[in-house]
Amino acid sequence: xxxxxxxxxxxxxxxxxxxxxxxRGFPVSEFEHRLSRAQRLMNEQGIAALLLTTEPEIRxxxxxxxxxxxxxxxPWFMVVPFWGKPIxxxxxxxxxxxxATWLDDIRTxxxxxxxxxxxxxxxxxxxxxxxHTGRVGLPIGPETHLRMPLADxxxxxxxxxxxxxxxxxxxxxxxRLIKSExxxxxxxxxCDIASDVFDDLPHLITPGDAEEAVFRTFKIELLRRGAxxxxxxxxxxxxxxxxxxxxxPSHRPLQRGDVLMLDTGSVFDGYYCDFDxxxxxxRATDATCRAYETLYRATEAGLHAAHPGATCADIFASxxxxxxxxxxxGTTTGRLGHGLGMQLTEWPSLTPADQTVLQPGMVITLxxxxxxxxxxxxxxxxxxxxxxxGAELLTRRAPAELPVIRA
Amino acid sequence: xxxxxxxxxxxxxxxxxxxxxxxRGFPVSEFEHRLSRAQRLMNEQGIAALLLTTEPEIRxxxxxxxxxxxxxxxPWFMVVPFWGKPIxxxxxxxxxxxxATWLDDIRTxxxxxxxxxxxxxxxxxxxxxxxHTGRVGLPIGPETHLRMPLADxxxxxxxxxxxxxxxxxxxxxxxRLIKSExxxxxxxxxCDIASDVFDDLPHLITPGDAEEAVFRTFKIELLRRGAxxxxxxxxxxxxxxxxxxxxxPSHRPLQRGDVLMLDTGSVFDGYYCDFDxxxxxxRATDATCRAYETLYRATEAGLHAAHPGATCADIFASxxxxxxxxxxxGTTTGRLGHGLGMQLTEWPSLTPADQTVLQPGMVITLxxxxxxxxxxxxxxxxxxxxxxxGAELLTRRAPAELPVIRA
Numbered sequence: 001x002x003x004x005x006x007x008x009x010x011x012x013x014x015x016x017x018x019x020x021x022x023x024r025g026f027p028v029s030e031f032e033h034r035l036s037r038a039q040r041l042m043n044e045q046g047i048a049a050l051l052l053t054t055e056p057e058i059r060x061x062x063x064x065x066x067x068x069x070x071x072x073x074x075p076w077f078m079v080v081p082f083w084g085k086p087i088x089x090x091x092x093x094x095x096x097x098x099x100a101t102w103l104d105d106i107r108t109x110x111x112x113x114x115x116x117x118x119x120x121x122x123x124x125x126x127x128x129x130x131x132h133t134g135r136v137g138l139p140i141g142p143e144t145h146l147r148m149p150l151a152d153x154x155x156x157x158x159x160x161x162x163x164x165x166x167x168x169x170x171x172x173x174x175x176r177l178i179k180s181e182x183x184x185x186x187x188x189x190x191c192d193i194a195s196d197v198f199d200d201l202p203h204l205i206t207p208g209d210a211e212e213a214v215f216r217t218f219k220i221e222l223l224r225r226g227a228x229x230x231x232x233x234x235x236x237x238x239x240x241x242x243x244x245x246x247x248x249p250s251h252r253p254l255q256r257g258d259v260l261m262l263d264t265g266s267v268f269d270g271y272y273c274d275f276d277x278x279x280x281x282x283r284a285t286d287a288t289c290r291a292y293e294t295l296y297r298a299t300e301a302g303l304h305a306a307h308p309g310a311t312c313a314d315i316f317a318s319x320x321x322x323x324x325x326x327x328x329x330g331t332t333t334g335r336l337g338h339g340l341g342m343q344l345t346e347w348p349s350l351t352p353a354d355q356t357v358l359q360p361g362m363v364i365t366l367x368x369x370x371x372x373x374x375x376x377x378x379x380x381x382x383x384x385x386x387x388x389x390g391a392e393l394l395t396r397r398a399p400a401e402l403p404v405i406r407a
Numbered sequence: 408x409x410x411x412x413x414x415x416x417x418x419x420x421x422x423x424x425x426x427x428x429x430x431r432g433f434p435v436s437e438f439e440h441r442l443s444r445a446q447r448l449m450n451e452q453g454i455a456a457l458l459l460t461t462e463p464e465i466r467x468x469x470x471x472x473x474x475x476x477x478x479x480x481x482p483w484f485m486v487v488p489f490w491g492k493p494i495x496x497x498x499x500x501x502x503x504x505x506x507a508t509w510l511d512d513i514r515t516x517x518x519x520x521x522x523x524x525x526x527x528x529x530x531x532x533x534x535x536x537x538x539h540t541g542r543v544g545l546p547i548g549p550e551t552h553l554r555m556p557l558a559d560x561x562x563x564x565x566x567x568x569x570x571x572x573x574x575x576x577x578x579x580x581x582x583r584l585i586k587s588e589x590x591x592x593x594x595x596x597x598c599d600i601a602s603d604v605f606d607d608l609p610h611l612i613t614p615g616d617a618e619e620a621v622f623r624t625f626k627i628e629l630l631r632r633g634a635x636x637x638x639x640x641x642x643x644x645x646x647x648x649x650x651x652x653x654x655x656p657s658h659r660p661l662q663r664g665d666v667l668m669l670d671t672g673s674v675f676d677g678y679y680c681d682f683d684x685x686x687x688x689x690r691a692t693d694a695t696c697r698a699y700e701t702l703y704r705a706t707e708a709g710l711h712a713a714h715p716g717a718t719c720a721d722i723f724a725s726x727x728x729x730x731x732x733x734x735x736x737g738t739t740t741g742r743l744g745h746g747l748g749m750q751l752t753e754w755p756s757l758t759p760a761d762q763t764v765l766q767p768g769m770v771i772t773l774x775x776x777x778x779x780x781x782x783x784x785x786x787x788x789x790x791x792x793x794x795x796x797g798a799e800l801l802t803r804r805a806p807a808e809l810p811v812i813r814a
Contacts, residue, residue, distance in 0.1 A: 068653040070639045070672060071752040072550050073745065093740045096651040096782075111741050112756050114549040140557035142521040143479050150547035151574065167558065220630050223623055228655070231638065232477045244503040246475040248635070265477060333500045334518050338480065345478040349519050375503075 019192060021226060022185040024269045026063060028102045030182055034061060034175060035086065041171045042082050047137040048130035050080035050168055051122075053147040056342040057139065057172060061086045062101045065270050068094065074111040075148040077122050081129040089122045119152050123159035130163055137168025143347060144169055173347050178361040183341060184385050186271035187363055188394045191383055193225045194266055195396035198277040202405045207256060207281050211237055211249035214260070222266050232265030232344050235276070240288045241376035245333070256282040259378060260405070265344040272344050274365055275381040275395045280404045288378075291328065291370050292402040295380040298322035298330075298368035299398075302337070302350075306364070306384060306391040312354035319350070319368050331369040331377055339364055340383055362386040363394070426599060428633060429592040431676045433470060435509045437589055441468060441582060442493065448578045449489050454544040455537035457487035457575055458529075460554040463749040464546065464579060468493045469508045472677050475501065481518040482555040484529050488536040496529045526559050530566035537570055544575025550754060551576055580754050585768040590748060591792050593678035594770055595801045598790050600632045601673055602803035605684045609812045614663060614688050618644055618656035621667070629673050639672030639751050642683070647695045648783035652740070663689040666785060667812070672751040679751050681772055682788040682802050687811045695785075698735065698777050699809040702787040705729035705737075705775035706805075709744065709757075713771070713791060713798040719761035726757070726775050738776040738784055746771055747790055769793045770801070 038061070042050065052058055055069045058078045069076075077089040088098050091111035098106050107125060109118050130136050138146070146153060157165070179187070197218065204221060205214045219230045236242030237252070237260040245263065254260060263276035278292060298319045305318035316336050323330025335354075339346035340363045348356035350364070358364075362385070369379040380398065384391040445468070449457065459465055462476045465485045476483075484496040495505050498518035505513050514532060516525050537543050545553070553560060564572070586594070604625065611628060612621050621644075626637045643649030644659070644667040652670065661667060670683035685699060705726045712725035723743050730737025742761075746753035747770045755763035757771070765771075769792070776786040787805065791798040 065655055066653045067639045067641055067655075070750075072552070072750055073752045073756070074741070091741060094653065097654045100651075100654070112549070112758065113741075114760075117549065138557075140561075142519070142524065142556055144556050145479070145552065145554050146557050147552050149549055149551050150545075150553050151576075154547075216630055219636075220627050223627050223630075229626075229638075230636075232474045234474055244507075246473045246500060247504045247507070248472055248474075334481070334498060334520075343477075343479055345480045349480070351519065353521075 021189050021268070022182070026182055030180060031061065031063060031102050035080070037175055038080055038171060039082055041174065042137065045137070045171070046135055047166065047168060048082050048134035049126060049136045050171070051126065051136055051138040052078040052080065054145065059270060059342060060176060062088065062098065062103050064098055064101055066094070066097055075117055075152065077118060079125050079129055087125055089118060089125050091118070117152060119155050119159065123156055126160050126163060132162040135164045135166050137166050137171060139169045139172050140167050141169030176341065177339065177347060178359060179341055179363050179385070183271060184363060186269050187273060187341065187383070190227065190266055190268040190271060190273040191275070191394040193227050193268065194222060194264055194273050194275065196225055197221045199396070201279065202403060205405060207405065207407050208253050210251050210253050212251055214254065215249040218262055222264065227266040227268060229267045230264060231267060233262065235260070235262040237261070237281070238376060240285060241291070241372040241378045243375050245379060254281045257285070259288060261379065263381065270342060272340060273383055273395070274340050274344050275383050276379060277398055278378060278380065278402060280402050282404065282406055284402050284404060287372070289402055291372050291378050294323065294328050294370055295368050295378060296398065296400055299366050299380055299382055302366035302368070303384065303391045306358060306366070306386060308358055308360055308386060308388060310358050312348045312350050312356045313352050316350045316352055319366065323368055323370060329371045331371045333367070333369060337365040337367045358386045360386050360388050428596050428675070429589070433589055437587060438468065438470060438509050442487070444582055445487055445578060446489055448581065449544065452544070452578070453542055454573065454575060455489050455541035456533060456543045457578070458533065458543055458545040459485040459487065461552065466677060466749060467583060469495065469505065469510050471505055471508055473504055482524055482559065484525060486532050486536055494532055496525060496532050498525070524559060526562050526566065530563055533567050533570060539569040542571045542573050544573050544578060546576045546579050547574050548576030583748065584746065584754060585766060586748055586770050586792070587768070590678060591768070591770065593676050594680060594748065594790070597634065597673055597675040597678060597680040598682070598801040600634050600675065601629060601671055601680050601682065603632055604628045606803070608686065609810060612812060614812065614814050615660050617658050617660050619658055621661065622656040625669055629671065634673040634675060636674045637671060638674060640669065642667070642669040644668070644688070645783060647692060648698070648779045648785045650782050652786060661688045664692070666691070666695060668786065670788065677749060679747055680790055680802070681747050681751055682790050683786060684805055685785060685787065685809060687809050689811065689813055691809050691811060694779070696809055698779050698785050701730065701735055701777055702775050702785060703805065703807055706773050706787055706789055709773035709775070710791065710798045713765060713773070713793060715765055715767055715793060715795060717765050719755045719757050719763045720759050723757045723759055726773065730775055730777060736778045738778045740774070740776060744772040744774045765793045767793055767795050
């Protein structure tokens, strides 16, 4: 159990599961397994080294976990060679933290050094691993970016002019799509904590509370129950639905007839949950209840469709069918769900175009939406892991009927 | 005043200033002023449009504030033309939130669309603004990155082949280096809140508490007192000092003779504080007290040196002199301070090489460090704004003597 913070009474409404939290970090065997999968794919594609620059990519191969990434000042690099352990090429300030990981080869430079912020050191490392004419892969496809100044990347290109840079998105993608049991346990733990807080929310807030206060209470409760951080909390409230689902909270008080939605991406040991819950304030109209039931049915359809062998497009179709019956009109935020893990959103996407085949170990969200008129909508979201026999819920399933928060 | 969350008693030790929080958002005149400064510089450099892709860049010109950036799936673009308001080129999911800003021209596409994720729409917009042979500036220098897939950027380059892409880092930098009074008020408010919590910390934690519990209590207290978020909390504890200042907290209990350091980047309305405080657990040796006093003196030297006309290198030199006297040895995390504002760290850096001249309205941190042997260190940090007559503290100055936390 997490120690309760001082001066904060244990919540009297706590109906939490009190399941023990999984251990932090990973055994070395986890990283060895990730590396050997990567090296097999690199070998197949004739890639001598991977060049990685972003937080999740570097953490995936090292376990390096720090909030220092919030500072944009310094670039951080990792070179994954075709043989042997990953090599960290990082600012000196990270040396002690990186030395606590399973890596052995940690190369540092004093940063910030705007004239040459690790570029020469990185170039030498790539030339050492890949030779002067080898192939180096880096992720340049959908949902990736290069976390270093573009001018520095051009300088690097010049220094390793004989090396061919190729797209390694598919390698990183295929590795990270399938979660290990240890990864799933962390996501499940975070889902448990957030499910507890959602269950208790009717006891924690009251009609008349400002959205801003509701968000604050919810965040604090997540931290009290064991979330490490709440990097993502969005939502909205309005009569029968909400207009906007990505804005910060307003000062508007919750009013009778509102539907309140909170959507959180909270983190335990570097792994996210990402789901939402809806609540009626004091009362709900029949139309609101029907919309909620439609979203519930669409999610059920997704749960039934999400088995190994089905494609993301198949799940989209199953859910969309439920959203488009009767007088209601389905809506998407561009998709009806997505991958989940070290980031709030990961590959794949539940869209008609995404032909990714579901496999055991994939963790995804199911996220149907409904237009309810007047520019308003309702959305719903659950998190699941694909098992051999179908979907296993990581979130505690939302109630079949819209819960009501009363004064 | 912020509403206190439910079930959380008002803190009995609250000695807070109860200053009212500044208003959220900015008046339109603030954005008009930012834009006209940008367009003057663009005109000087013959740049027809700026292309921006990151959260702070886009927020700076629009006020667009959302945690949705946590999702790496979708790219977001802004085009700042040489005349007229900025143009948002964004995923449909952001339309409602962007429509609430001062912008008029909001162009959206249904995202995610891996085959063409806004690239055609962006290319048309750039060609419309800059013509087929104009110059488009984008930030590619130190501390910047391009937040879009590299493959998409290459596709864009092909679609706007006649346009010359040039480095606009200096434009963005010179704008954001100088904060408005409204920006300073937000940073000051966050510094006030965090100063209150640091002042109360000896009443909130006790020797024997695990680091992890101390961090959790501290975060919760920041939220209770009005911080919107705590994206950055690092620190450490150990006998006489700490080994690592960027790691997550351990489960180790605070022990007699430890020095505990907490360093937070918390946010109010999108603006950061970034400072730390040290505490002795139960007792401090003479050596520890001397080290603390040296850091205090070095910060005083920085405060005196930080006046308009001085360079960052000058402030570095003033602080470093204090750190390098006697038997102690100064240390840096690569620098002795940095800019602060919409990001945890911004330009400039307090290094011997940074010749940036301080001007009124710059907000920076002063961050001296000392090696205390055995791989341990002590660090200290304050936040200041440069005024016409010198440094104004935004943080409540740390006590001159190391505070002690007792059972």
